[in-house]
Amino acid sequence: MFCFQKLLIMTFVSFLLTTSVSIADERYNPIDDVVVSKECGTCHMAFQPQMLPERSWEEIMLRLSDHFGEDASLDSVTANRIKLYLTSNAADSSWWGGKFMRGLKDHMSPLRITETPHWIREHNEEVPSWAWNDPSVKSKASCIACHPRANRGDYDDD
Amino acid sequence: MKTLNKTNVITAVVLLIGGLSPNLASANSARDTIISGFSSVAELPVSAERGKALFESSPAAGKPDTPSCTTCHGASPMTSGMTRAGKPIEPMAVSVTAERFTDLKKVQKWFRRNCKSVLGRECTAQEKGDFLTFMSSR
Numbered sequence: 318m319f320c321f322q323k324l325l326i327m328t329f330v331s332f333l334l335t336t337s338v339s340i341a342d343e344r345y346n347p348i349d350d351v352v353v354s355k356e357c358g359t360c361h362m363a364f365q366p367q368m369l370p371e372r373s374w375e376e377i378m379l380r381l382s383d384h385f386g387e388d389a390s391l392d393s394v395t396a397n398r399i400k401l402y403l404t405s406n407a408a409d410s411s412w413w414g415g416k417f418m419r420g421l422k423d424h425m426s427p428l429r430i431t432e433t434p435h436w437i438r439e440h441n442e443e444v445p446s447w448a449w450n451d452p453s454v455k456s457k458a459s460c461i462a463c464h465p466r467a468n469r470g471d472y473d474d475d
Numbered sequence: 476m477k478t479l480n481k482t483n484v485i486t487a488v489v490l491l492i493g494g495l496s497p498n499l500a501s502a503n504s505a506r507d508t509i510i511s512g513f514s515s516v517a518e519l520p521v522s523a524e525r526g527k528a529l530f531e532s533s534p535a536a537g538k539p540d541t542p543s544c545t546t547c548h549g550a551s552p553m554t555s556g557m558t559r560a561g562k563p564i565e566p567m568a569v570s571v572t573a574e575r576f577t578d579l580k581k582v583q584k585w586f587r588r589n590c591k592s593v594l595g596r597e598c599t600a601q602e603k604g605d606f607l608t609f610m611s612s613r
Contacts, residue, residue, distance in 0.1 A: 387588070388589070
């Protein structure tokens with residue numbers, strides 16, 4: 318009986334451990350919509366929608382004609398399809414809230430993933446400033462320069 | 476053995492050309508149709524010279540980060556460019572990238588976006604026809 322209890326406790330503890338480890342993983346669902354992958358992935362990597370809240374994606378899709386200094390306008394059918402995909406898979410689309418909601422105040426609608434508290438926390442602690450100046454990095458939007466499987470939503474390599 | 480190798484090479488080349496040329500021909504005809512569409516409503520006959528001048532100009536009349544075509548596409552149409560976010564852009568010269576300018580929707584989309592980003596306005600049919608004529612000649 319005692320042994321059984323011990324086993325139960327050990328099982329519970331190991332369950333807790335594996336769960337917290339899996340929460341620490343930087344994995345996101347890969348984009349599974351061909352239109353989204355193509356249209357959002359021509360000039361930069363197509364970023365996984367779980368990295369911004371719904372309100373941010375709505376704002377971005379409203380301003381495509383001035384998209385971070387370039388005209389990225391789309392026909393309305395394509396734009397609506399992309400907006401629906403991004404908002405329904407956003408960081409706050411699940412009831413438990415994604416990692417990118419951490420530290421994000423209700424009034425904050427960041428337009429850049431690099432402005433979210435989670436991104437800043439993850440990169441400020443680990444990435445030295447010289448790494449950003451490496452010519453192969455080009456831009457902070459170039460996730461793939463340091464995360465070779467970023468396209469597949471896998472940032473778990475540091 | 477040597478003859479066999481030679482025969483193999485010739486067969487491979489013939490197969491390659493045979494396999495490619497219908498695609499090339501249809502790409503060329505799709506592009507020609509697009510260019511004639513622009514030239515039919517342009518004031519002057521389309522000109523590769525004017526297209527070259529447009530490509531090399533620096534109007535700086537659109538968005539501050541993109542003063543000219545060459546900002547992202549690079550100084551020569553024969554070589555790759557790079558987006559501001561670090562993604563490569565295939566060369567625009569048709570001799571290098573054969574499938575360039577063969578999809579009207581795509582052509583219109585990128586002229587709309589990039590003319591607004593660089594010139595601050597949409598390009599005219601004349602400018603589009605000139606530009607594509609230049610890229611087709613390279």
